[in-house]
Amino acid sequence: MASIKWVWQYAKVYKWRIIFATLLVIIASGLSIVFPLLGGMLVDTVIDKGKIGMLLPILAGMYGIVVLRIIMRYTYQILFETIGQNTLYKIREELYDKLQEMDFGFFNQTRVGDIMARMTGDTDAIRHFVSWVVYTLLENMLLFIAAVSVMATIDWRLMLALIAVTPLIAYLTMRMSSQARPLFYEIRESFSRLNSMVEENISGNRVVKAFTREAFEIEKFNAHNNDYRQRNIDSANVSRKYLPILDALASCLTIITLVLGGYFVINGQMTLGNLVTFNGVLWMLNMPMRMSGWLINDVQRFIASSFKIRDMLDSETQIPVISEKSAENLKGYVEFDDVSFHFADDPETEVLSHISLKAVPGQTIGILGETGSGKSTLVNLIARFYDPTSGVVKIDGVDARKWHVRELRDHIALVMQDIFLFSDTIEENIAFGVPDADSLEVQKMARIADADHFITQMPEGYETIVGERGVGLSGGQKQRISLARALMKDPSILILDDTTSAVDMETETKIQEELDQITHDKTTFIIAHRISSVKEADEIIIMAHGKIVERGNHETLLAKKGYYYEVYNKQLGNFDIEIGNGGEVNG
Numbered sequence: 001m002a003s004i005k006w007v008w009q010y011a012k013v014y015k016w017r018i019i020f021a022t023l024l025v026i027i028a029s030g031l032s033i034v035f036p037l038l039g040g041m042l043v044d045t046v047i048d049k050g051k052i053g054m055l056l057p058i059l060a061g062m063y064g065i066v067v068l069r070i071i072m073r074y075t076y077q078i079l080f081e082t083i084g085q086n087t088l089y090k091i092r093e094e095l096y097d098k099l100q101e102m103d104f105g106f107f108n109q110t111r112v113g114d115i116m117a118r119m120t121g122d123t124d125a126i127r128h129f130v131s132w133v134v135y136t137l138l139e140n141m142l143l144f145i146a147a148v149s150v151m152a153t154i155d156w157r158l159m160l161a162l163i164a165v166t167p168l169i170a171y172l173t174m175r176m177s178s179q180a181r182p183l184f185y186e187i188r189e190s191f192s193r194l195n196s197m198v199e200e201n202i203s204g205n206r207v208v209k210a211f212t213r214e215a216f217e218i219e220k221f222n223a224h225n226n227d228y229r230q231r232n233i234d235s236a237n238v239s240r241k242y243l244p245i246l247d248a249l250a251s252c253l254t255i256i257t258l259v260l261g262g263y264f265v266i267n268g269q270m271t272l273g274n275l276v277t278f279n280g281v282l283w284m285l286n287m288p289m290r291m292s293g294w295l296i297n298d299v300q301r302f303i304a305s306s307f308k309i310r311d312m313l314d315s316e317t318q319i320p321v322i323s324e325k326s327a328e329n330l331k332g333y334v335e336f337d338d339v340s341f342h343f344a345d346d347p348e349t350e351v352l353s354h355i356s357l358k359a360v361p362g363q364t365i366g367i368l369g370e371t372g373s374g375k376s377t378l379v380n381l382i383a384r385f386y387d388p389t390s391g392v393v394k395i396d397g398v399d400a401r402k403w404h405v406r407e408l409r410d411h412i413a414l415v416m417q418d419i420f421l422f423s424d425t426i427e428e429n430i431a432f433g434v435p436d437a438d439s440l441e442v443q444k445m446a447r448i449a450d451a452d453h454f455i456t457q458m459p460e461g462y463e464t465i466v467g468e469r470g471v472g473l474s475g476g477q478k479q480r481i482s483l484a485r486a487l488m489k490d491p492s493i494l495i496l497d498d499t500t501s502a503v504d505m506e507t508e509t510k511i512q513e514e515l516d517q518i519t520h521d522k523t524t525f526i527i528a529h530r531i532s533s534v535k536e537a538d539e540i541i542i543m544a545h546g547k548i549v550e551r552g553n554h555e556t557l558l559a560k561k562g563y564y565y566e567v568y569n570k571q572l573g574n575f576d577i578e579i580g581n582g583g584e585v586n587g
């Protein structure tokens with residue numbers, strides 16, 4: 001009932017259409033009974049009593065009813081289909097809006113396959129329910145009631161004899177559908193595994209080729225392909241087991257009608273016309289019983305899907321978009337005040353521990369540290385991709401949680417380590433954050449990011465379409481395009497997470513010089529592994545195990561002879577250095 005109530009909130013705008021379509025279902029089902037009644041009348045009046053004059057009116061009536069019923073069925077089917085499609089459209093739209101609202105934590109914990117299943121299979125189960133199950137259920141119930149009523153009025157004994165068989169048909173259908181139901185579920189799961197496997201193979205085709213694992217991949221695919229085939233065969237076998245019995249039972253209905261009905265006719269207890277009518281309504285007893293199991297399956301699928309969709313729609317983001325303060329103008333002051341953080345799925349591991357840090361506009365903060373030390377997590381807190389588990393991150397002196405999150409992010413540009421480019425033109429990719437930007441601005445930012453020269457050398461220049469995730473570009477080229485994309489936003493806070501790791505030192509120096517020209521009013525964070533990337537920063541922090549273990553500028557850090565000093569010397573190729581206490585970065 002809760003599921004019906006839920007789907008009604010989407011469908012109720014079509015209330016009048018639903019009422020009209022339901023009326024048509026009722027009338028069309030009623031008309032179904034008139035046809036066999038007229039058939040009976042034809043036999044009794046025209047054939048038995050010889051009233052030839054009645055032949056044409058009865059035939060015309062029968063034909064008229066068939067045509068009318070077809071028109072009505074067509075109309076209500078179209079109406080329900082349109083309502084179902086519109087409902088599907090709205091639910092999908094709401095799900096997609098929800099996805100845009102959800103935070104990193106949600107995407108960390110939810111499998112892509114599950115989200116895709118909600119967006120496709122589950123929404124389609126809802127459409128199927130609204131477009132087909134609703135009227136088919138009603139139609140079958142009405143047909144059954146009409147058939148039983150007509151039969152009871154003509155001859156209740158024959159009616160009872162026939163009704164006695166129908167529970168058996170219903171029972172067998174339900175058994176068949178309950179055996180088929182888990183198989184259908186397994187087929188869908190198997191299909192989804194097959195899809196995921198193919199998708200992963202395509203995305204990882206370079207790795208497959210590099211490790212010459214084609215044969216292994218084919219074997220893996222064959223196993224999935226075979227599994228899918230086998231599950232379909234299993235499902236077909238269930239139908240094959242029950243269908244002959246069900247067909248035999250349907251024949252039983254005809255045999256009972258002919259034997260018992262024939263006996264009543266011979267005895268003069270029933271007219272031949274009434275026997276014809278009985279025979280004509282048999283399908284109306286048989287069909288609802290045969291449909292019942294499948295309809296129950298569909299209803300269960302609808303309920304299960306509606307629960308899953310509602311679950312996703314009800315999931316709460318940890319980072320609500322709307323907050324107390326509008327962040328239209330932000331200068332870019334950043335402060336970490338004793339900030340600690342752990343991921344929701346791993347509360348035992350403190351990823352950031354008691355971080356305190358201040359940065360003002362115009363300053364550059366360099367962040368260095370071993371891999372996994374928490375550098376990316378730290379900057380993710382500035383853009384509120386996560387909120388601290390204790391302590392406060394302040395932006396312009398205000399707890400970041402108080403700012404309207406999208407407005408806050410409008411002032412922050414983050415070049416992420418894992419670069420994602422859309423399969424679109426390079427120009428559109430660079431202008432992603434500023435859709436109305438003009439081409440000159442795009443080219444200017446590409447020049448600053450040292451990307452302009454390789455873009456213009458491409459056959460289509462800025463109009464070149466890059467493949468999915470930037471296929472066709474080198475790692476360094478992708479980094480430079482994503483840097484240009486960040487600069488386009490003219491942010492107050494610029495965060496570069498390993499942004500120049502794939503470019504050569506000479507290019508990096510060029511980019512740094514260009515960046516210096518435009519970052520004088522911005523707060524810049526640079527995460528890097530190369531000393532050369534952070535050397536000029538106003539403050540450099542060294543992270544280890546979520547803590548800041550060293551801080552200072554290039555000179556003071558070198559003087560400390562700690563981790564920074566060690567890394568600096570190693571990067572210069574000088575491995576025989578002695579480090580002081582500050583070099584302990586493991587605790």
Ligand SMILES: Nc1ncnc2c1ncn2[C@@H]1O[C@H](COP(=O)(O)OP(=O)(O)OP(=O)(O)O)[C@@H](O)[C@H]1O
Nearest residue numbers: 108343346351370371372373374375376377378417
């Ligand atoms: N979604 C997540 N769920 C649980 N733990 C995570 C998640 N993302 C990162 N971690 C863990 O948090 C720690 C810090 O990760 P983070 O990406 O911040 O490190 P990093 O210093 O940027 O590393 P790198 O230099 O390799 O990019 C790591 O131990 C990592 O395993």
